[in-house]
Amino acid sequence: MFLACSANSLRRVLLFIYSALLLLFLTACRDHDAPAKSETKSDAMIQEDTTTVKIRFLPKWLHQAQFAGVYMANAKGYYRDRGLSVEIQYGGPDHSATTSLRDGFTDITCLSIFHAIRYNEQEKPLVYLAQLFQKNPNMLIGRKRTGLSSLEDIKGKKIGIWGGEYGEHVTLFLKDMDLETESVRVNWSVNLLLSNAIDLSNVMTYNEYHRVLMAGLDPDELFIVPFRDIGYDMVDDGLVTTKEFYENNPQACLDFTAATMQGWLYAFEHPEEALDETLRIMRQYHLPANRNHQAWMLEVIKDLVLDHPEGIGVLSRNDYDKVCDLMEKHKVIRNRIDYERFYPFAKEKK
């Protein structure tokens, strides 16, 4: 009880600090742009006031509380206040975020940092705008009764790993831990685990893990491997755009990032309102709108987002290097991109 209260209090303090830091960050951004604006004089200012920059944002997955910050930034007018017109597109397994970026169907999306670095290597150069998840939400879970009690027990087991870019993180983990397993590609269904078709499954703390609990399994029945608790605490999702889009719209990217972070802080401070907006959007797209599950997701994501001492949305050089080291070690990338090039707002952070 005492720990729970302390954790809540700590989060409130963090929220306050982050709000203050964000305000400073936004002020700094405007000051940074001030000389350019003064050069264009009043006409330009008028133009900026009247011209709206359109941004298409594609969530990496189906609409859910994982993107509540964007929903709230849009609903509360934070984008509009910065002269942005943001279109929130429909994501999901049939709408690959990287493909949409590549083909120019979207401007900004949300990707795991692993995916962003790798994609940057292979395709169009990317720019990382903000680090959302400061902690790793990946877990492997299985039933204890199948003989799972330690990491060593994973060897030789059937592990369900998400296909494509989504399972890359887990594959690297298994390689890094030198755990030889029988990998089974799965499509985000927990039913394989629940019907005992596989021994372990790749889950996110904020999503699939809760679905397993909500299928009637109790935590004490589960063997859980949270990556972040076993020395594999890599950061995860962040906001990403193409280098091209960033260079053409640096201020819009900065404004979008700032407004999104403001939206997240608002969502964390007003969770019921954020849930209402999330469920409204889900119903609009005829998605199952389970408030209980979305509440869990928002609460867990709050913990993932508000966990950086320098503020919300910051990608620290250390976190970036840690991810690159792992990817280089397993030859996923050949040469790492310069931190400041990959994350141009590092300068703003300073």
Place this chain on the structure above:
Amino acid sequence: MPRKKSRSLASQLIIVTFAVLVFVFAASLLITRYFVGQVMLEHAQNDLGFLAHNKIHQIEIDMRKLEIQGKMLKELLALGTLDERELLSFIDNQFIENNQLRSVCIAQDPVVGKPPVLYQLLAGKTISKRMDGTDYQFMDWYQIPDLTNWEYWSEPWYDTYATGRILVSYSLPIQMAGNRGILRLDMPLESFQTVAQQVKIYKTGYAILLTNNGTIVTHPADSLLMNYTFFDLAEELGDPTLRDLGRKMCSGRTGFLQIPEQNKHPSSWYYYMPLQTNQWTLAIVVPEKELLADLKKLLWMLFFSELGAFTVICGGIYVSSLRLNHTLKPIVESFTRIGSGDFQTPLPELPHIREAEILGEAVTAMQNALQKYVENIRLVTDEKNKILNEVIFASAIQRNLIPKNTGQPLSPDHISSFGILEPAGEIGGDLYDYFLLDQDTYCFAIADVAGKGIVAAMTMTMVTTLLRSIAPGQNQPELILKKVNTFLIENNLESNFVTIILGIIDLTTGRMTFANAGHVPLYIVNPARKLRKYSKTHSTALGFLKNLKIGSEKVSLEPGDTIVVLTDGVTEAMSSDEDFFGYERLEAVLNSLPQTHPEITANAILTEVHAFSNQATHKDDISILAIEYLGNGRLSIP
């Protein structure tokens, strides 16, 4: 202590009856509620069980048909004897056989490189189409039976590819031309929902259908369907008992459980039973108040009938009590008069009740006994008063026997005496006396008769009379005492004994002979307040031993010497601290006398004793005799 206000017989009877009846009625209501409730729950369990079984049977008819069709098709595909047209025809027949069959999908292992083929009944005609570009191998319906190599009933899934409906699929692994594959037969979720939604029991009772994962398929709240699991509901309501129930329901068990009221959800009973085919669960939910509505009615009826009975009983008791009160009133009045002393009061006519007759006889007997007792008391009181008068008379006589301190010889040539007798009661057992035996011989005595009251007083009177009669002519006190002893032994029926000092003074020589028979010491105080104490006793008390040996002692008196004798009422006077006056205090008084005059001496002693002792506890006679020897001279005794 204040007397508690008494209640009337009627009110007492009603209070006791009320308490007993309330207890009995409450107990009967509770017992009825428990046992009848148990019976009703048992019946409800049977009824709900029958209903659930019936509904599950309805649901499973089509499911079992689907399973049989799937297995038949599997066998045919394994044989590989059908060409494409024959297969289409066979499947077409299956659509006719089972109107819940919506589509059939035959998917081969992706390594074969052929897309799955989907068969559908469209506009009364069975068509087949290839499902190109789908990741079918990662769908639950394919992947789970493929990995487990076992038939599989899927969770409901939304078929965006073909039917656009929510389907439940039965998949089973197949072999086709030596390749692995999965055969899938689909039926719409509505076929499950329709049956479950038909359940209407009691007023608002309903059925819920849960999948293996607890997903709610049917429920009165539409927003929960295909969206919430039963465990989501439990978590949102914060009800761990609901989660426990969910785990039981999803574990393929049958049961009947109550979920208590929580978060505005009324207490409800759940009867749950699994579907044999796919282990989904059908639960029938009935609010407890509806399930036990008849019990509630029964309890109200019971309550009102008991209340009626209670009212009638209390009314009857009240009327009976009033009648009894009416009958008892004259009896109570008679008793009141008897109680106030009028024992002659006649009893009223008593009711013809056995207890009342016994009571009447007892009261009559008591009246007679009381009258006799009062008469006896009156006689005893008269006798007592008579005796008291005689005692008072005896006391007067006794006081007259003691020398008066008036008319004493006051000449310095003679002797001066002063005595005090202060009896503890009307009459006492102490005595002092002095008288002349002849012209030159003075006799004095002080005695204490053991005991008190009449006997002691009479003994004292006898001793005084005896001394006066036998002392003359004697000059040896021991001989006088011996005679007194003999007299006491022979005549004193109560065996009282007497302590005594008897002294004889030769007034011419000042020689005194005295004998002390068990009495307190004799003191002689000279004019210089020098005190001599003669403690030796010359015998035991008189009236005690028949052949008593008595001695005597001679003392020479100087003019001015004062002889002080007293009884133990002085030395044994007790203070409020239960301390005795004693010899030390006595001697201190004698040593500090302002004068040796006998009256002053005696009064000084008495004053000190009074000051010392607690008068309330003083129970013994006090006698003091002081005799001052004034020298050779004549004594004139009145």
